[in-house]
Amino acid sequence: MTRQNSILGVFSYLDDLLKAIEQARERGMHVETVYSPCPNHEIQEAMSMKPSSVRFFTLTGGVLGILFGVGLVIYTSLQWKLIVSGKPIVPLVPAVVVGFEFCILFSVLFTVAGLLFKSRLPRLGIPAHYREGFSQDEFGLLLLCPPEDRGTVSEFLKAAGAKEVHELPS
Secondary structure, eight states, rough: OOOOOOOEESSHHHHHHHHHHHHHHHHTOEEEEEOSOOOOHHHHHTTOOOOOOOHHHHHHHHHHHHHHHHHHHHHHHHHHOOTTTTTOOSOOOHHHHHHHHHHHHHHHHHHHHHHHHHHOOOOOOOOOTTGGGGGTTEEEEEEEOHHHHHGHHHHHHHHHSSSSSEEOOO
8 A cells, every 4th residue: 555645734714625625626636634613515515425324324223123122022922922802912003112112212322323433433532633723713624645746735735725734744
C-alpha cells in the first residue's frame, strides 16, 4: 500500500469549502474528512454521500423482534398448555401484540447499537489535527494525497480559498 500524506485546509466560508470539495472530487482527490461547526446538507450533497446503513440495523432488529415475540408466545403457550373454553392453545392475537412490542424494542436497541458502531463511538481521543475553530466558526477539509503531490494539493487548497493549509505528519 502506498503511503499517503494528509493535507488540512481551514476555510472561513462555507461557499469556499463547497467549491473546494467539488473541485477535489472532480480531480480525483480523496476527501478523508470534512469538519463543520454544524450539520449542513450542502456538504453532504457535495460529498455525494450514500444513505446511512443504520437503517439495516433497524430492519434487522425489527424482524428479530417479531420472531422473538411470536416465538415467546408460542413457546409459553405450548409449555403450559392452558386450555380455556375450547380456544386454540397457541393464540394468534396475543402473538401479534407481543410480536409488535418486541419489534419496537429490538428496533430501538439495534438502531442505537448501529449508530454507535457506524459512527465509531465512543471516540476516546480527539485527532491531533483537530482545531477548536471547527466547533465554532471554521470549516476544515482533510485530503489524502501521495507524497509527490503535496505541493499541488496545498496550492489547490490555497487557490480554493483556504485561509490556512497544514501538512500533517503521516
